[in-house]
Structure formats: structure tokens, C-alpha cells
Amino acid sequence: MDHLAPNNTLSEGSDHGMADLRTSQPDPYAGHLAKANDDGGVISTEDIFDGRGQLLIRRHSAIDARCAQRLLQHRLQRPLEDQVQVKNVLTNADFLVEYSHFLQSHRDIFSAQRHLRFTRELEQLIGGMRLPSVVAQKMTVMKLCLPEQFQKALFSSWLAALIAREMSLDKEDIYAAFIAGLIHDIGFLHISSEILNKKGEASVSDWRAIQSHVVIGQMVLKGYPELPDSVARSVLEHHERCDGTGYPAARDENNLSIIGQIVAMSDALQALRMGVFAKTGRNLRDVLPFLRLNSNTHFYGIYRVTVDIIRKSGLEPTPVAHPQGNSQYVPLLVRRIDYLKQAVNSMKQIAKVLGEIEGGPKGRVSIRTFDQVLNGIITSGMARDELLGWIELIDDNIDDSVLLEINEIELMQNELIWQIGSAQRTFSAFLERECNVDSQMQATLRMHNDQLRESLEKLRQR
Ligand SMILES: [Fe+2]
Numbered sequence: 001m002d003h004l005a006p007n008n009t010l011s012e013g014s015d016h017g018m019a020d021l022r023t024s025q026p027d028p029y030a031g032h033l034a035k036a037n038d039d040g041g042v043i044s045t046e047d048i049f050d051g052r053g054q055l056l057i058r059r060h061s062a063i064d065a066r067c068a069q070r071l072l073q074h075r076l077q078r079p080l081e082d083q084v085q086v087k088n089v090l091t092n093a094d095f096l097v098e099y100s101h102f103l104q105s106h107r108d109i110f111s112a113q114r115h116l117r118f119t120r121e122l123e124q125l126i127g128g129m130r131l132p133s134v135v136a137q138k139m140t141v142m143k144l145c146l147p148e149q150f151q152k153a154l155f156s157s158w159l160a161a162l163i164a165r166e167m168s169l170d171k172e173d174i175y176a177a178f179i180a181g182l183i184h185d186i187g188f189l190h191i192s193s194e195i196l197n198k199k200g201e202a203s204v205s206d207w208r209a210i211q212s213h214v215v216i217g218q219m220v221l222k223g224y225p226e227l228p229d230s231v232a233r234s235v236l237e238h239h240e241r242c243d244g245t246g247y248p249a250a251r252d253e254n255n256l257s258i259i260g261q262i263v264a265m266s267d268a269l270q271a272l273r274m275g276v277f278a279k280t281g282r283n284l285r286d287v288l289p290f291l292r293l294n295s296n297t298h299f300y301g302i303y304r305v306t307v308d309i310i311r312k313s314g315l316e317p318t319p320v321a322h323p324q325g326n327s328q329y330v331p332l333l334v335r336r337i338d339y340l341k342q343a344v345n346s347m348k349q350i351a352k353v354l355g356e357i358e359g360g361p362k363g364r365v366s367i368r369t370f371d372q373v374l375n376g377i378i379t380s381g382m383a384r385d386e387l388l389g390w391i392e393l394i395d396d397n398i399d400d401s402v403l404l405e406i407n408e409i410e411l412m413q414n415e416l417i418w419q420i421g422s423a424q425r426t427f428s429a430f431l432e433r434e435c436n437v438d439s440q441m442q443a444t445l446r447m448h449n450d451q452l453r454e455s456l457e458k459l460r461q462r
């Protein structure tokens with residue numbers, strides 16, 4: 001869910017006068033706190049009232065599952081995080097231990113850290129952290145309730161700081177990138193675990209809830225003098241993209257900050273390295289095919305430096321065999337090229353119809369998203385007959401060097417499949433809710449959308 005999601009915009013200009021989502025509706029943070037209470041102890045520090053002044057929870061109560069149930073039925077007078085205390089909140093010394101465990105348990109990241117001589121600076125960054133107490137509370141709750149998310153935060157902060165250093169940003173900006181990388185998904189704590197843990201395809205409303213994490217994150221972080229000014233903005237912008245297909249506001253590169261895009265790049269690589277790669281044993285070096293397809297997604301300078309970091313990391317690509325035997329690889333790649341061509345056709349048809357109607361800002365985001373994906377497919381040559389010809393020449397004796405080339409094509413295909421899925425989701429949301437065209441046009445768009453969905457299903461089969 002963190003992976004570079006181009007998307008339907010959540011709310012343009014969402015940072016202007018939006019209601020505080022922690023008090024304008026029941027706050028799912030109560031559920032996460034109750035879970036943290038099992039391990040750490042979470043106590044109310046004052047009487048907690050609902051929005052109409054009714055007492056809900058007395059001071060000094062443990063926030064257990066029953067309390068949480070009660071809290072989850074009401075809007076609160078004040079944000080819950082300001083009315084509770086979590087035991088054993090993470091200190092800088094604890095973070096040092098956490099980063100050290102993290103590096104030791106990921107050999108490739110540890111290797112990159114050593115090759116790039118980053119250990120000392122990382123220790124200084126951790127030692128110099130000044131997190132507001134509410135932020136330290138939330139990171140503690142994240143570690144207890146969403147441990148995978150916490151590990152991803154460690155990775156993102158590590159890489160964001162490294163990119164900032166390699167770009168020769170000044171010390172303050174490297175620190176800001178480090179902190180923003182660590183806390184960029186803090187808004188997830190205000191989304192219910194049912195939505196966060198849902199398996200399978202998310203519904204349009206679930207996506208909207210998930211996308212709200214950037215706005216909530218910014219809301220939580222605004223106004224703390226301990227945090228560099230750029231941090232809240234970077235958190236808001238970490239799913240924005242320079243091509244204007246991101247969320248929440250689909251800003252273009254002229255309106256995005258460097259640190260926000262450094263965090264966006266770190267978060268995208270986090271989703272690969274800590275997510276999909278973890279299952280296949282791939283390492284940080286294997287993100288290069290993904291980067292090749294995203295050279296302009298987060299400022300070209302950030303892309304260049306990230307490629308340099310990977311090249312200097314001392315890592316080699318990982319040859320990964322097909323789970324059912326390497327003889328399955330050639331048919332898989334050939335099938336996918338065929339389905340990619342079908343998807344290209346459907347996307348071109350949709351973009352053509354969209355170009356002829358007045359779809360408003362969200363229609364325009366959909367067109368841009370399809371254009372970007374189509375452009376990526378064309379420039380990478382991933383749907384070309386020449387590639388097909390090369391693949392068909394591969395015989396059954398696949399040695400490691402051929403396997404690495406096949407892996408690279410597969411990784412690029414995976415990224416394109418992900419991008420098509422994301423564009424299709426953006427378009428479906430637009431079609432479902434905001435596409436005001438006559439019924440014949442609707443039917444045409446629906447038909448192409450169904451065809452695109454079918455191609456996607458086939459592309460996702462291995
Ligand atoms: Fe995120």
C-alpha cells in the first residue's frame with residue numbers, strides 16, 4: 001500500500017482549513033492504543049470527554065479493549081494522543097538499538113551502510129533526535145502494534161538521510177529527511193487496523209481512507225518547534241509525484257519540495273525491499289530495474305543519486321529461479337508481453353475518450369497517469385517484438401547470467417504491471433464517482449475498463 005501509489009486525489013488543497021480528522025470523527029487511534037496497552041500500558045492522563053462534553057473515560061484508566069470500544073463510538077473534544085500516556089516511550093538510546101538490530105538483520109542494507117561509510121553519521125543523527133513527546137508516543141505505539149510498519153520506517157529514514165547526504169544537502173536538511181523518513185506514515189495510526197490489514201483488492205472507500213494518512217500525518221506534526229519546518233510538508237507530499245499523478249493534491253514538480261520527494265523515493269524503495277523482495281530473497285541492488293522506469297518520478301537529481309548509492313553499495317543482483325523451474329520463465333515472459341500489448345490498447349482507448357470529454361481535475365489526473373504508464377512501456381521496450389524475439393531464442397539451459405537478464409525483464413514487467421494496476425484503480429474511482437458523460441460514452445469507457453482489468457488479471461498470474 002505504500003508503493004508509489006499514483007491515484008485518485010483525496011482532496012485538493014487539503015491542507016487548507018480541513019477539519020481535524022482526529023476530533024471530527026471517532027479516532028481509530030483508540031484501537032491501536034488498546035493493542036499497545038497489552039504490552040506497554042496506556043493510561044488516560046485526564047478525564048476524556050466526547051464532543052458534546054459527556055464524560056467517556058475517567059483519568060488514570062487503562063486504555064483497554066473495552067475503553068477503546070467506547071472511545072471508538074464518539075467524536076472527542078480533544079485529540080486522544082494529548083490525553084494519554086504510554087509507558088516506556090522510545091528514547092534515542094532505544095532507537096539506536098532498533099537501528100542496530102535493523103541493520104544486523106538486513107545484510108544488504110548493512111553492506112551498503114559500510115560501503116558508503118554512513119555509520120558514524122547515522123549514529124549522530126539518532127543521537128541528535130528531538131522528537132516531540134506525542135511523536136515519540138506514536139512511534140512507540142507503531143512499534144508495538146504495527147511492527148512491520150515500524151521496520152519500514154527505519155529503512156525509509158536510513159535511505160532518506162543517505163540520499164540527502166549524497167546530494168550534498170546541508171546538515172539541517174539531512175536531519176529533516178531522516179526524521180521525515182522515520183515518521184512519514186504516522187497517519188496510519190489513525191486508520192483502523194481492519195482497513196490496514198485487509199487482504200486483496202482494496203475498495204474505493206478503503207483507498208480513500210488509506211490515502212488520508214498523508215493529510216492526518218501533516219495535521220499531527222504541524223506546529224511543533226522541535227521539528228524542522230520541512231517535515232510536516234514532506235509527510236504531506238510523500239505520495240506526490242513530479243509528473244502530477246500523486247496524492248493528495250496531484251501537485252507537479254514545480255510545487256513539490258526536495259525533501260518530500262526524497263522521502264517519496266525512500267518509501268517507494270522501502271515497499272520493494274521490505275515488501276515484495278523479502279519473499280524472494282532479493283536485495284537492495286535489485287531495485288535498479290524499478291529505478292530505470294522511474295527516472296523522473298521524484299526529481300531526476302534524486303534518481304541519479306539513488307542509482308549511485310546502489311552502485312556504490314557493493315551489492316550484486318540476486319539470480320532468482322522460477323518457483324516451478326526455469327523452463328517456465330520463457331513462456332511467462334512471452335505471455336506477459338502479449339497481455340501488456342492488450343493493456344496498452346485498452347489504455348490508449350481510454351485515454352483517447354478521456355481526452356475528448358471534460359473530466360475535471362480527476363479526469364485529467366487519470367489521463368496523465370495513463371500517459372505516464374504508456375510512455376514507460378514504450379521507452380522501456382517492454383512490449384516490443386524485438387524483446388519477444390530475444391526471449392524466444394533462450395534455450396532450456398539457463399545459466400546465472402541469462403537468469404539475471406530474465407530477472408531484470410521480469411522486475412521491469414512487475415513494475416509496469418503495478419503501474420497499470422494503479423492507473424486502472426485511479427480511473428475506476430473516477431468512472432464510478434465523478435465521470436459525468438452520456439450513457440453511451442459511459443458504456444464505452446466501462447467496456448475498455450473491463451478489458452483492461454482482464455488483461456491485468458492475466459498479467460498478475462505467474
Ligand atoms: Fe505513505
